[in-house]
Amino acid sequence: MKTVLMVAEKPSLAQSIAKILSKGNCTSRKGLNGACSVLEYTGSFQGQTVRFKMTSVCGHVMSLDFIGKYNNWDKVDPAELFSQAPTEKKEANPKLNMVKFLQVGLRAIDPVFYILSHNIDGYSSLASQVLDAIQPVMNKGSVREQSVYRAKFSSITDTDIWNAMNRLGEPNRNEALSVDARQELDLRIGCAFTRFQTKYFQGKYGNLDSSLISFGPCQTPTLGFCVERHDKIQSFKPETYWVIQAKVFKGKDSPLTLDWHRVRVFDREVGQMFVNLAKTSREAQVESVSKKEKAKQRPQALNTVEMLRVASSALGMGPQHTMQIAERLYTQGYISYPRTETTHYPENFDLKGALKQQINNCIWAEEVKALLSTGLNRPRKGTDAGDHPPITPMRAASEAELGSDGWRLYEYITRHFIATVSQDCMYLQTTIDFKIGTEAFSCSGKTLVSAGYTALMPWQGIPLEEAMPTCEHGDTYTVDEIKLVEKQTSPPDYLTEAELITLMEKHGIGTDASIPVHINNICQRNYVTVENGRKLKPTNLGIVLVHGYYKTDAELVLPTIRSAVEKQLNLIALGKANFQQVLQHTLDIFKRKFHYFVDSIPSMDELMEVSFSPIAATGKPLSRCGKCHRFMKYIQAKPSRLHCSHCDETYSLPQNGAIKLYKELRCPLDDFELVLWTSGARGKSYPLCPYCFSNPPFRDMKKGMGCNECTHPSCQHSLNSYGIGQCVECESGVLVLDPTSGPKWRMACNKCNVVVHFFEHAHRVQVAQESCDACDASLVAVDFNKTRTPLPAGETQHTGCVFCDPVFQNLVELKHATMRHPRGGGARRGGRGRGRGRRGNPKKPKDKMAALAAYFV
């Protein structure tokens, strides 16, 4: 029997499609990467009985990046990223081993396979990436491109999937190319601008509150929306206006407040004139009474962006958090797939079944029972984007099993679902038109007829109002009060997250899956902060950036920046434009924009100067520069660094910790004063030389290394002086004595988070020259306090191996990990001669200076 391979774009799709095509009769097993399943069944293909093997990829197989050397920010001019810098495709998620998984899957089949997908983007990335991945296998002749088919469907329903199978198409290289082009454009443009502006502003200002000043075709317009609203608020000038306030009554009824038909006037004199005209009459005549029954429509089925909007505005949950919760609810089987643009239930969707699941939940049991007995209302027609069915509850749940936020989101999704099959909300709108003198007024009110779906979504309900009086044309009311009231227009408020989502959706910025990411980005980069009511308030940095773009090249921040490029890309997909030409043309435009931006940066700088202080004026003196021997300033704002204003040089420092001066000791290589880095929580610390940290002195050292990784053969602060032995957990780390840790002495791995506590109440701990015969670790000499020594017979001094010495063993306590190191006379084990740390280099250098020279780059 022949075997046909089918590849869907994600595991959930493979599952549901295999279920449909096999009519529920398929076997399922996990693939070698643990994420994708392989589903098998027997069926018919082109008139033959064949074995179908259905599997999937898991998002994109490949992603694009620059080749290694172009990722060095210091050595590459960002302008080179537009053309010179070569890119390469890398496996998007190496852990999944997708390429190997596909190749193995393919080897076992006969030369036919399908690619299944619902949208162009998904399809193209899938098709081209799968084809690329299996190219080596294809060349061996087992599969030719002609035997690759594409099944394109617009919804995951029996009919649609079967139709797709019966009308197989061919992969479309153009669509794939258009996706490739977008990827390359986003990468080159985004990275070039990000690197340039980050480096430029970071080198100039000391109190920028962001370590990365990013730019991107989605995130920047997203920020633009927030700043646009900020500008409206700032430039808002309140205007005074006047309204006529009129109250009338009839008999003993309570008075009615009327709305003026002219609404308002901006001139007091004019307003007064109208009041005078109205005051000519003491009575209000009822001109007409209208009563209309109106409907408030039940909601459409729920898609992702609507869920995100409501979660933000009503539940106070941010989009990123909401998606995490939704993902969890989905994998636990409580709700359907949470990423969808579709607001239309598939034809065969079992609405009743889904509703029945909810019959025992006391919150909505009554409504559910009523619906099941009277019949479900037909859901409103929505749009079918062809991706996944709308978001619906899949099984009953309780607050206890879901946890607070999980339950709140589930509750909303369920209420929304029930609402979609409920009746519309019906109400009566009554409007009474009055005339007082020459002026027309009216008053209107809504009375609930039937709550319909608002019983489940009470926040959308008709507010209870005082009933409208019964009256008819010709009735007369007495004027109780009529006066001119002065009011002021008020500014708009900051953009809410929900409004931002709407704007992004409208302008095609991001997708259902990426909108939360972009919003999260502008928060993390400190461009906006989330205020009460999930309103997004731009920071100084965010405002200055956007104003700067407006000043130099507004297109960089306008939402059209994306749509213009999209148009070009679309031409590639349609085969009307050439991939290379569009890519070159667009890159050319943006390269010019980039150079113009670089040239105009001084005008953006004028804005920065107002909000931020120059680096030389920031920070406090901390340690001495090795070149000019003047004090350098420590700039605490992220990214924390040292700045020598005399040399005009900036030296980076390790982040997320505190920096202190380290006993005024100096690095023997460059004379810079050492500083001590201390992490807060873990209590790990090590000294470092500010110069070596950015400019590694030896060939086996990399940027960002402290003295605890320094291979200097003789320096008293180096790994060679304080290194004790191999890390007990990680492969390449060395446990290094922390010379500042006393009196509770400890050693810490110079690569991972392992910290080993050893001697308490010791006033001196030293790493000896000798090493342990059993495990090769350096011996440690300890001097305990006389009164609190743990040594037998009140001894105060002892030298031994911390791992093997019977006296020391019990004093060693490993934190964050379990001990794997051989203890007490155990056999020798790995590490010897692996070239690690001090003990990996068994021969001690005879001539220290010669060794030193050999080390230099």
Place this chain on the structure above:
DNA sequence: GCAAGGTC
């Protein structure tokens, strides 16, 4: 350390 896009 950069983009945006999928998904786990």
